[in-house]
Amino acid sequence: MADGGGADWAGYYAWSAGRGPRPLLLAAEQELGAGQDRLAIDLGCGEGTDALELLACGWLVLAVDAEPAGLALLRARIPPAAAGRIRVLCASFADADLPSAHLIHAGFSLPFCPPGEFPDLWARIRRALAPGGVFAGQLFGIRDTWADDPDMTFCDRDQVEALLDGLDILRLEETEQDGHAFSGPKHWHTFDIIARQPGD
Numbered sequence: 001m002a003d004g005g006g007a008d009w010a011g012y013y014a015w016s017a018g019r020g021p022r023p024l025l026l027a028a029e030q031e032l033g034a035g036q037d038r039l040a041i042d043l044g045c046g047e048g049t050d051a052l053e054l055l056a057c058g059w060l061v062l063a064v065d066a067e068p069a070g071l072a073l074l075r076a077r078i079p080p081a082a083a084g085r086i087r088v089l090c091a092s093f094a095d096a097d098l099p100s101a102h103l104i105h106a107g108f109s110l111p112f113c114p115p116g117e118f119p120d121l122w123a124r125i126r127r128a129l130a131p132g133g134v135f136a137g138q139l140f141g142i143r144d145t146w147a148d149d150p151d152m153t154f155c156d157r158d159q160v161e162a163l164l165d166g167l168d169i170l171r172l173e174e175t176e177q178d179g180h181a182f183s184g185p186k187h188w189h190t191f192d193i194i195a196r197q198p199g200d
Contacts, residue, residue, distance in 0.1 A: 021053035022107045024171075028136035028194050029103075031170060035059030037085075038102040041128070043093065043137070044109020048074025051086065055079075059103065061086040064096045093121045098128040106137030108190075111144075111152050118153040122163060131199020135167070141189030143176060160191050167195035 032038075035058035042051040045063040047070045054061045055078070063086060065071055071088050078086055089096060093113045098104075104125055113121050129135060140146065140154050147154045155163070157174060164172070171194040178187050 019049060021050050022105075024136050024138070024192050024194065025050050025053060025105050025107060027171065028105065028134050029054075029057055031134055031194065031196070032103055035103075039099065040103035040105065041098060041101045043096070043104065043106040043125075044112065045074060045088075046070040046109075048077060050105060050107055052077060054103070054105070055082050055086055059085075062089060062099070062101070063087070064089045064091060064093075066090065066092045093117065098124050100130045100133075101128055102130050102133040104129060104133070104135045104137075106135075108138050110137055111140040111146075111154065113153050114151050115153050126167075126197075129197040131197055133197045133199075134170070134194060135197075136194045139163075139191045139193065141174065141176070141191060143187065144189040145181075145186045147189070155191070157191075160193070164193065164195050166198075168198060170194040170196055 035054065037058065037060055039062065040054045040059040041062045041064065042054060043064050045051045045065045046067070048063060051061050051063040051074060063074060068090055071090055075088055094117050110121070125135060139160055140152070142154050142156050144154060146152055160172070171192060173192040175192070176187070176189045178185070180186060
């Protein structure tokens with residue numbers, strides 16, 4: 001899950017071990033059907049639960065994360081028969097090359113992009129979406145507990161809608177709830193997004 005610097009990602013991976021694929025990813029897969037060797041990008045893939053789900057559903061996968069600890073866990077879980085269908089890339093969001101893809105998934109990862117880098121990252125995500133391709137991921141809202149972190153990106157609803165201008169919005173759900181994160185109690189303010197690039 002990450003592009004951040006000083007976070008305890010090894011601790012986070014241990015805390016979240018055993019989770020299933022993210023429901024938003026499963027919903028995006030339902031929109032697109034079986035992968036049929038089309039390319040999916042998992043941005044901020046962490047320990048790889050969602051990348052492995054994509055692989056199991058017939059996608060070619062580019063799994064991107066800046067944290068070697070998570071990528072090592074992913075590599076250890078790749079089925080040998082599928083090893084040729086996944087590329088694991090250790091890179092920051094700023095440095096990652098994003099090829100054309102039919103599915104781009106960013107499960108709770110984009111908010112960890114610094115605000116100064118986010119516009120370029122989002123522009124590259126938009127350019128990488130193939131005609132008919134789908135973006136699925138979360139953005140954090142301005143009332144999130146972490147919203148005072150200057151190294152993270154937060155958006156209000158108008159900003160989210162502006163980011164999605166020109167895409168076909170299949171899901172845009174704004175949620176606020178008290179819960180927990182690895183760091184402890186947290187007020188979550190999130191936008192769940194599934195959006196399709198117009199075209200085939």
